[in-house]
Amino acid sequence: xxxxxxxxxxxxxxxxxxxxxxxxxxxxxxxxxxxxxxxxxxxxxxxxxxxxxxxxxxxxxxxxxxxxxxxxxxxxxxxxxxxxxxxxxxxxxxxxxxxxxxxxxxxxxxxxxxxxxxxxxxxxxxxxxxxxxxxxxxxxxxxxxxxxxxxxxxxxxxxxxxxxxxxxxxxxxxxxxxxxxxxxxxxxxxxxxxxxxxxxxxxxxxxxxxxxxxxxxxxxxxxxxxxxxxxxxxxxxxxxxxxxxxxxxxxxxxxxxxxxxxxxxxxxxxxxxxxxxxxxxxxxxxxxxxxxxxxxxxxxxxxxxxxxxxxxxxxxxxxxxxxxxxxxxxxxxxxxxxxxxxxxxxxxxxxxxxxxxxxxxxxxxxxxx
Numbered sequence: 241x242x243x244x245x246x247x248x249x250x251x252x253x254x255x256x257x258x259x260x261x262x263x264x265x266x267x268x269x270x271x272x273x274x275x276x277x278x279x280x281x282x283x284x285x286x287x288x289x290x291x292x293x294x295x296x297x298x299x300x301x302x303x304x305x306x307x308x309x310x311x312x313x314x315x316x317x318x319x320x321x322x323x324x325x326x327x328x329x330x331x332x333x334x335x336x337x338x339x340x341x342x343x344x345x346x347x348x349x350x351x352x353x354x355x356x357x358x359x360x361x362x363x364x365x366x367x368x369x370x371x372x373x374x375x376x377x378x379x380x381x382x383x384x385x386x387x388x389x390x391x392x393x394x395x396x397x398x399x400x401x402x403x404x405x406x407x408x409x410x411x412x413x414x415x416x417x418x419x420x421x422x423x424x425x426x427x428x429x430x431x432x433x434x435x436x437x438x439x440x441x442x443x444x445x446x447x448x449x450x451x452x453x454x455x456x457x458x459x460x461x462x463x464x465x466x467x468x469x470x471x472x473x474x475x476x477x478x479x480x481x482x483x484x485x486x487x488x489x490x491x492x493x494x495x496x497x498x499x500x501x502x503x504x505x506x507x508x509x510x511x512x513x514x515x516x517x518x519x520x521x522x523x524x525x526x527x528x529x530x531x532x533x534x535x536x537x538x539x540x541x542x543x544x545x546x547x548x549x550x551x552x553x554x555x556x557x558x559x560x561x562x563x564x565x566x567x568x569x570x571x572x573x574x575x576x577x578x579x580x581x582x583x584x585x586x587x588x589x590x591x592x593x594x595x596x597x598x599x600x601x602x603x604x605x606x607x608x609x
Contacts, residue, residue: 285412285413285416285420285425286430289412291317293323293405296407298312298316300557301582302563302564302565302578304567307578308570322435332423337481339533343473343475345404346401347468354469355462355465355466356446358456358457360392361386370566385460386461394509402553407554410549414543414594488539489538492541495544496548498535499551499552503553509521509524547594547597561582
């Protein structure tokens with residue numbers, strides 16, 4: 241029966257160097273074919289990620305009407321897209337897997353909300369949008385001394401992890417063949433260029449009146465955010481994430497069940513306001529994250545599981561786009577057109593990636609053989 245590429249290699253490319261698995265990883269470990277690809281084909285996934293990250297971050301959940309899609313890509317692409325590329329390339333150059341990507345995504349979320357646009361500490365940040373009424377709910381979970389809302393921190397950082405970084409990366413990688421999926425796309429010169437693009441994009445948001453909104457957090461708040469960012473980055477770069485661990489012979493559920501659990505976190509996060517609601521949200525996120533980590537160590541875990549786990553949040557956001565207003569008032573026709581476009585784009589991306597993986601491997605392993 242056809243099977244997906246071995247999940248050990250899927251999350252730890254360095255495992256291919258072990259002699260016992262030499263035959264199974266020989267084809268995937270030959271970079272010659274990728275190196276001979278034309279420049280256009282080698283840069284295509286980079287450009288795709290550069291454009292998909294800002295769209296997923298700001299448009300996929302209904303934050304902008306359709307006539308604002310292009311400006312979002314132009315002005316926020318360098319920052320969001322540059323961050324997604326740098327995070328993905330860092331993990332793949334190190335031979336690390338998704339734990340490193342998720343931790344670096346969390347670091348980016350804190351960096352973005354705490355140091356760049358400083359929305360995490362600005363109580364007036366949403367007052368000029370159609371989400372001004374959310375201020376009361378945010379203040380119900382205000383952290384004493386640091387004066388930021390834990391609810392907003394959960395939402396801001398969580399959305400950056402799920403929508404800005406993980407969903408775009410898993411989508412682009414799923415469209416690629418197994419030989420290119422887990423390998424770096426850029427060398428040091430390319431990474432340097434992307435790094436400069438990201439810094440310039442972040443500087444634009446920091447200095448723009450509609451980005452940071454002329455607010456400056458206190459030294460204590462800035463120091464707190466910086467320490468959290470450094471701690472997350474240091475944890476993400478630990479050698480343990482670059483070591484291949486043997487897969488265990490344990491049952492793994494169908495990918496769709498994994499996606500339903502991720503959706504459960506989204507629904508559970510809004511069950512109750514205030515601190516009880518945050519306790520539920522954090523508990524659900526930790527439990528589902530731990531369960532996915534447990535399943536991913538099983539021998540039946542494959543790229544389709546990764547695809548569903550990584551895009552379930554995006555699909556949920558697209559479904560709820562019809563129920564939330566954009567940041568700025570828009571005509572009903574423009575708002576509806578944007579929501580329909582979100583549905584079409586999300587369905588095309590997720591459905592296309594699933595079809596691509598199914599075409600490469602028709603069977604979905606649900607248990608160890």
